Amino acid sequence: MSLLLLVDLDGVLYRGADPVPGMAAVLASRAAGGDEVVYVTNNSMHYRADYVSRLAEMGAPVGADRIVSAPRATALYLREHEPEVRRVLAVGASGLDRELRDVGLEVVNAGFAAERMAREGIDGVAAAGAPDAVVAGVDPQLTYLRIAAAADCVRAGARFIATNRDPIYPTERWLRPGAGSIIAAIEVASGVTPLVIGKPQPLLMQEAAGAVGRPPTEAIVIGDGIGTDLAAANAVGARTVLMLTGVTNRAAADEIPPSQRPVAIAEDAKDLAQVLEGLAAG
Numbered sequence: 001m002s003l004l005l006l007v008d009l010d011g012v013l014y015r016g017a018d019p020v021p022g023m024a025a026v027l028a029s030r031a032a033g034g035d036e037v038v039y040v041t042n043n044s045m046h047y048r049a050d051y052v053s054r055l056a057e058m059g060a061p062v063g064a065d066r067i068v069s070a071p072r073a074t075a076l077y078l079r080e081h082e083p084e085v086r087r088v089l090a091v092g093a094s095g096l097d098r099e100l101r102d103v104g105l106e107v108v109n110a111g112f113a114a115e116r117m118a119r120e121g122i123d124g125v126a127a128a129g130a131p132d133a134v135v136a137g138v139d140p141q142l143t144y145l146r147i148a149a150a151a152d153c154v155r156a157g158a159r160f161i162a163t164n165r166d167p168i169y170p171t172e173r174w175l176r177p178g179a180g181s182i183i184a185a186i187e188v189a190s191g192v193t194p195l196v197i198g199k200p201q202p203l204l205m206q207e208a209a210g211a212v213g214r215p216p217t218e219a220i221v222i223g224d225g226i227g228t229d230l231a232a233a234n235a236v237g238a239r240t241v242l243m244l245t246g247v248t249n250r251a252a253a254d255e256i257p258p259s260q261r262p263v264a265i266a267e268d269a270k271d272l273a274q275v276l277e278g279l280a281a282g
């Protein structure tokens with residue numbers, strides 16, 4: 001039976017700049033045998049093509065249509081489920097803008113709106129051209145006026161959508177505020193709670209399975225996070241292989257309540273290969 005593998009990136013395929021040994025090869029061999037591999041990440045800053053060369057260099061099976069990041073899932077979700085949304089105020093990095101534009105949305109960046117507010121003395125709604133939705137992720141150039149622009153639009157009735165709500169994310173040297181920190185500011189300022197696309201919510205997994213035309217219940221999520229990957233997989237009825245190559249150790253994995261357990265726990269790539277062989281034999 002051909003498997004649908006939804007594979008998390010950081011902590012599974014690589015850790016920061018370093019590939020996790022053997023993972024790319026295991027996925028390449030599964031793909032060669034007919035399995036479908038789609039990558040799922042909450043990272044809200046990059047355009048999906050940015051991942052292709054990096055993953056290909058590692059030897060992982062990849063194409064741009066197989067990268068469903070939180071921004072890509074957000075764009076797909078809007079196109080499919082909220083067709084009345086045409087103009088979007090984007091609070092985020094350039095990768096978010098590009099993903100939204102790729103599905104035909106008209107995108108006004110919050111930086112542009114904030115400049116107009118300052119220069120012309122107008123509110124965020126006027127500066128952004130009365131957008132139908134505000135989409136927010138990590139914006140490394142966040143300013144007070146960008147928050148104001150987003151909050152003005154949401155308060156005026158624009159749909160409020162978050163790529164994800166990760167409170168922080170790790171870089172090579174530091175922990176940095178994640179999308180959740182930025183979403184919180186807009187949420188408090190507008191009094192509106194957003195729809196969240198990324199893990200642990202179900203929509204990212206739904207869009208990732210949908211990208212290859214399959215229901216998420218058929219998917220096997222391969223991830224290293226209990227509160228993110230496992231939770232999102234459980235929310236859509238997918239199975240999970242929990243990897244101990246990232247943020248979760250054996251002790252934490254052993255404490256998962258029985259009703260939420262992964263189908264398997266894998267220490268490394270070799271373990272994963274065995275688990276997948278077993279699941280494919282079914």
Ligand SMILES: [Mg+2]
Nearest residue numbers: 008010011224
């Ligand atoms: Mg991870």
